[in-house]
Structure formats: C-alpha cells, structure tokens
Amino acid sequence: MSDAQPSQVQAAAAEESRVSDEELTTLLEQIPDWNIRVRNGVKQLEKVYGFKDFKQALNFVNAVGGMAEKANHHPALLLEWGQVTVTWWSHEIKGLHPRDFQLASRTDELSK
Numbered sequence: 368m369s370d371a372q373p374s375q376v377q378a379a380a381a382e383e384s385r386v387s388d389e390e391l392t393t394l395l396e397q398i399p400d401w402n403i404r405v406r407n408g409v410k411q412l413e414k415v416y417g418f419k420d421f422k423q424a425l426n427f428v429n430a431v432g433g434m435a436e437k438a439n440h441h442p443a444l445l446l447e448w449g450q451v452t453v454t455w456w457s458h459e460i461k462g463l464h465p466r467d468f469q470l471a472s473r474t475d476e477l478s479k
C-alpha cells in the first residue's frame with residue numbers, strides 16, 4: 368500500500384501530464400512565433416498579435432474567449448490598443464500540456 372501523501376500523488380500526476388522538454392521542442396516547431404515564458408517556475412506559451420486598432424484587437428479577444436469557453440481551457444489575454452498578448456498554460460498541472468499547443472494553433476487560426 369503506497370504511503371505517499373495525496374499532494375505527492377497529485378504532484379507526480381501533474382509531472383506526468385506536463386510535456387517533456389523533448390516534446391516541447393517538437394511541439395513548438397509546429398506553432399510559429401510562439402515563445403516559452405517561465406513565470407513562478409511555470410512554463411507558458413506566449414505570442415503577441417498586432418491589429419490595426421483597439422476594436423480589431425477586441426474582436427480577436429472575444430473570438431479567443433469563445434473558443435476557450437467551448438474548450439473549457441482558458442488563456443491569459445492582455446488587450447491593448449492594436450495588440451493582444453495571448454498566454455496559454457495549464458493551471459492544474461502548473462505547466463504545459465499538449466492541449467495548450469493545440470489551442471495555441473487554433474488561436475493562430477482565429478487571428479487570420
């Protein structure tokens with residue numbers, strides 16, 4: 368019978384769910400212009416999109432928000448005049464999961 372504490376089990380499960388460094392390199396090659404940021408030890412995917420004005424940027428934010436709601440997976444969105452910064456990561460595992468890369472790719476589709 369394992370005497371591991373729940374938090375240890377959860378931490379092990381989270382570690383198991385996060386993409387490996389090798390996977391990360393491969394996945395990153397498939398989504399151009401996305402960068403890895405590390406905040407509080409948490410790896411995140413980030414990309415800055417440019418738009419002609421605030422209204423266009425807001426429309427994009429609304430589209431990404433709708434996609435996130437449908438996926439029940441949500442990015443951080445920084446909305447500025449003519450620019451949106453999108454950051455994806457998986458809060459529950461404190462890092463990057465393959466679905467973060469999938470949604471980053473879908474975010475690119477919405478920006479076109």
Ligand SMILES: C[C@H](O)[C@H](O)[C@H]1CNC2=NC(N)=NC(=O)C2=N1
Pocket residue numbers: 439440441442455456457458459460
């Ligand atoms: C309860 C709800 O399903 C969870 O909190 C979802 C919501 N959206 C989420 N979004 C992200 N980026 N990471 C999560 O772990 C996450 N969890």
